[in-house]
Amino acid sequence: MRRRFEPRFWIALAAVFVLGILPLVLVLSRGVSSGAFWETVTSEEAVDAVLGTLQLSAGTTLLALLIGAPLAWLTTRTDLPWRGFFRSMLTIPYIIPPYIAAVAWINLANPEVGALNSLLGKGALDIYSMTGLTWVMALSFYPYVFLTVRAALLSADPSLEDAARMSGARTWRVLRDVSLPLMRPALIASGGLVFMVTASAFGAPALIGNAARLDFLSTSIFDALTSGLGGMAQASSLACVLLALAVIPMFLRARHHAVLTGKASRPTRVRLGRARLPIHLLTLAFVAVAVILPAVAVALTAFMRVAGDFSLSNFTLENFAVLERSDSGSAIWTSLWLAAAAATAAVVLGGLVAFLQVKTRRRGRHLLATLTAVPLAAPGTVLALGLILVWTTPLKLVNTVWILLIAYLAKYVALASRAIGEGLGTVDDALPEAARMSGAHGLTLLRTIWIPLVLPALVAGWFLVFMPCFSELTMSVLLVGPGVDTVGTRLFEMREYEAPTAASVLATVVLALVVVTNLLLRLLSRGRYGV
Amino acid sequence: MSSVTLTDLHKAFDGNPVLHGFELEVAQGEFVSLLGASGCGKTTVLRLVAGLEEPDRGRITVGDRVVCDASKGTWIPPEARRIGMVFQSYAVWPHMTVLENVAYPLKVAGVARAEREAHTLTILERVGLAGLEGRRPAQLSGGQQQRVALARGLIMEPDVLLLDEPLSNLDAKLRIRMRADIRRIQKESGFTVIYVTHDQDEALAISDRLVIMEEGVILAVGSPDEVRDHAFLSPEAEHEERA
Ligand SMILES: Nc1ncnc2c1ncn2[C@@H]1O[C@H](COP(=O)(O)OP(=O)(O)O)[C@@H](O)[C@H]1O
Ligand SMILES: [Mg+2]
Numbered sequence: 001m002r003r004r005f006e007p008r009f010w011i012a013l014a015a016v017f018v019l020g021i022l023p024l025v026l027v028l029s030r031g032v033s034s035g036a037f038w039e040t041v042t043s044e045e046a047v048d049a050v051l052g053t054l055q056l057s058a059g060t061t062l063l064a065l066l067i068g069a070p071l072a073w074l075t076t077r078t079d080l081p082w083r084g085f086f087r088s089m090l091t092i093p094y095i096i097p098p099y100i101a102a103v104a105w106i107n108l109a110n111p112e113v114g115a116l117n118s119l120l121g122k123g124a125l126d127i128y129s130m131t132g133l134t135w136v137m138a139l140s141f142y143p144y145v146f147l148t149v150r151a152a153l154l155s156a157d158p159s160l161e162d163a164a165r166m167s168g169a170r171t172w173r174v175l176r177d178v179s180l181p182l183m184r185p186a187l188i189a190s191g192g193l194v195f196m197v198t199a200s201a202f203g204a205p206a207l208i209g210n211a212a213r214l215d216f217l218s219t220s221i222f223d224a225l226t227s228g229l230g231g232m233a234q235a236s237s238l239a240c241v242l243l244a245l246a247v248i249p250m251f252l253r254a255r256h257h258a259v260l261t262g263k264a265s266r267p268t269r270v271r272l273g274r275a276r277l278p279i280h281l282l283t284l285a286f287v288a289v290a291v292i293l294p295a296v297a298v299a300l301t302a303f304m305r306v307a308g309d310f311s312l313s314n315f316t317l318e319n320f321a322v323l324e325r326s327d328s329g330s331a332i333w334t335s336l337w338l339a340a341a342a343a344t345a346a347v348v349l350g351g352l353v354a355f356l357q358v359k360t361r362r363r364g365r366h367l368l369a370t371l372t373a374v375p376l377a378a379p380g381t382v383l384a385l386g387l388i389l390v391w392t393t394p395l396k397l398v399n400t401v402w403i404l405l406i407a408y409l410a411k412y413v414a415l416a417s418r419a420i421g422e423g424l425g426t427v428d429d430a431l432p433e434a435a436r437m438s439g440a441h442g443l444t445l446l447r448t449i450w451i452p453l454v455l456p457a458l459v460a461g462w463f464l465v466f467m468p469c470f471s472e473l474t475m476s477v478l479l480v481g482p483g484v485d486t487v488g489t490r491l492f493e494m495r496e497y498e499a500p501t502a503a504s505v506l507a508t509v510v511l512a513l514v515v516v517t518n519l520l521l522r523l524l525s526r527g528r529y530g531v
Numbered sequence: 532m533s534s535v536t537l538t539d540l541h542k543a544f545d546g547n548p549v550l551h552g553f554e555l556e557v558a559q560g561e562f563v564s565l566l567g568a569s570g571c572g573k574t575t576v577l578r579l580v581a582g583l584e585e586p587d588r589g590r591i592t593v594g595d596r597v598v599c600d601a602s603k604g605t606w607i608p609p610e611a612r613r614i615g616m617v618f619q620s621y622a623v624w625p626h627m628t629v630l631e632n633v634a635y636p637l638k639v640a641g642v643a644r645a646e647r648e649a650h651t652l653t654i655l656e657r658v659g660l661a662g663l664e665g666r667r668p669a670q671l672s673g674g675q676q677q678r679v680a681l682a683r684g685l686i687m688e689p690d691v692l693l694l695d696e697p698l699s700n701l702d703a704k705l706r707i708r709m710r711a712d713i714r715r716i717q718k719e720s721g722f723t724v725i726y727v728t729h730d731q732d733e734a735l736a737i738s739d740r741l742v743i744m745e746e747g748v749i750l751a752v753g754s755p756d757e758v759r760d761h762a763f764l765s766p767e768a769e770h771e772e773r774a
Pocket of ligand 2: 573
């Protein structure tokens with residue numbers, strides 16, 4: 001390859017750096033260089049927050065593993081009935097923002113008016129507790145484990161387990177001696193991911209934790225920043241600690257057993273025998289409680305005058321008037337067009353990054369791809385802090401919609417670049433080369449060859465960015481105050497001011513939109529993306 | 532040591548029949564090969580004998596024990612059949628050493644550690660793996676992994692050993708050597724073997740008797756000498772005749 005100055009590479013690198021890397025660097029340097037760093041991070045509140053985050057993340061990881069791994073095994077290796085149905089249902093929480101799940105479970109298990117407490121007796125369940133929050137988080141994040149372990153089991157040669165049976169081992173023994181070791185790398189990887197996303201999460205911990213007087217790093221960062229004077233230094237110091245915590249699991253690496261050659265045969269289904277019916281019912285019950293119940297709770301509460309009262313006269317359409325009130329109505333529009341704009345920008349920038357990585361052999365292309373992925377892994381609170389540091393002076397973008405656009409693009413561009421990269425990988429180099437020999441170059445080549453060839457990947461990338469942006473909460477509540485409203489910030493305020501029915505209306509809108517967009521994505525990508 | 536009798540076996544996958552009324556008798560200590568094109572149902576027969584699949588209809592007897600009778604609901608699970616199996620993909624466990632892999636059946640059976648290790652070492656010697664007991668499978672060649680799988684199938688001294696295209700992933704020279712080794716070990720120990728292959732030279736060289744299959748049906752059964760000149764064993768000859 002000819003060495004030459006390539007503006008497109010440097011433009012992409014500069015964009016990725018300014019958008020996502022510079023903010024993190026500034027937070028780190030601001031946090032560590034702050035004179036009060038040690039004082040801040042060793043203060044009683046900070047230690048409480050760290051312990052809270054560790055406890056929540058560890059508990060959530062453990063529970064998510066205990067839920068996700070057995071379900072993965074049951075749906076891939078046994079004769080459990082309705083495996084396909086379970087696979088679809090159990091994946092749904094993957095696309096629903098955890099704070100929506102929090103709203104749902106607050107509706108269900110609020111000690112005063114929770115629907116379940118109306119049934120079981122007042123105060124029977126208390127969602128405002130560490131246990132309650134861990135439950136909500138685990139139900140949101142177990143699909144990471146479920147999907148990763150399923151993929152590992154589906155790609156593992158089932159004869160490995162058959163061979164153990166032929167050696168005389170019974171079901172449990174086979175599980176312990178062969179299946180579990182085969183799943184180990186997937187368990188460690190997905191467990192680490194759950195730990196990371198839980199430590200980074202803000203919405204659900206804030207909605208539930210505030211009332212429960214539980215402190216976490218992410219919520220403390222928010223509190224410090226909104227407390228005013230000197231808050232930025234304190235928030236940055238805490239952000240350094242959170243960043244360190246969220247990164248720990250990345251260093252957990254399972255010793256990887258080389259996959260041995262051999263044609264994978266079809267799995268022998270373990271006969272569950274007498275346990276089949278009880279396990280089937282148990283799985284059904286889990287789907288009902290973990291997936292269907294919260295969605296129903298949100299949707300029903302949206303139609304109730306008073307949350308938790310199931311008498312027919314209590315149902316109404318009045319709540320939806322909230323959508324006509326200018327703030328909520330405009331919040332939905334703002335979120336829609338912001339998400340669309342961010343998704344479009346992400347397809348452009350992500351497309352460029354993906355092209356450079358997949359279709360050129362330029363030095364530094366892998367570095368570019370790695371830098372693009374960093375903000376996606378970084379906690380939203382930390383990234384938002386950094387964006388405030390970058391965009392307050394001289395450009396006064398904080399508290400405007402533009403900072404949100406920047407934030408969404410910075411965080412989620414990696415989703416687009418990954419999808420487009422996969423699409424580009426399948427394009428035979430001879431196709432564009434033939435077009436060049438026909439005289440096409442530059443924009444003509446882009447318009448007539450590249451874009452048509454990778455259109456499905458571009459569309460998938462667009463949707464993959466659109467979905468999390470529409471419901472984004474963590475960065476939004478930090479970056480804009482009153483005056484600029486998105487779905488996430490409105491919902492957050494409503495919850496804070498105890499308006500459960502109005503919050504449920506918005507949550508229903510988010511749910512409906514997420515489900516519809518996901519279906520659309522699934523149709524357009526012919527089942528490749530979406531759940 | 533046991534005979535194996537398959538009576539009127541029926542098996543369909545998702546409504547597609549693979550076996551319809553398959554019958555076979557393998558005498559005690561006999562070495563029988565199932566020979567046929569890929570997809571004709573050879574593996575299905577083995578997996579039925581092993582108990583890794585259930586027949587829709589039919590009966591399987593090993594020695595004097597009925598291990599499966601669909602009409603009576605008799606079912607002995609694979610782990611209780613005392614049948615050894617060598618898989619086409621070797622199925623050597625990547626997270627265990629060679630020793631741990633081969634000793635596993637003894638471990639499951641509750642044999643004390645010292646005894647099972649001593650026994651394992653003698654078996655490893657017999658299959659030509661002496662000195663490699665501490666290795667991980669990833670550090671072994673294809674032929675060596677194949678021997679590990681064979682040793683693991685032999686160690687519990689099964690009445691019947693099932694081999695599913697055990698040599699198909701090896702190069703030609705190694706294939707011929709392993710073939711001889713398998714036959715030698717079988718003659719020494721006298722267990723019954725059902726051997727699946729789609730390589731007719733291999734089947735002719737190794738077997739007491741051949742079963743020639745096509746689409747789930749038996750076309751011919753006989754000793755190598757009896758079936759050697761069978762038309763479908765040499766499609767080239769058939770071609771020439773027609774021409
Ligand atoms: N678990 C299964 N599910 C569906 N079809 C199967 C399964 N196992 C085997 N088959 C089908 O049964 C037929 C015979 O397969 P098999 O016994 O593996 O053939 P062979 O070992 O002779 O190549 C093939 O058409 C195969 O696709
Ligand atoms: Mg086969």
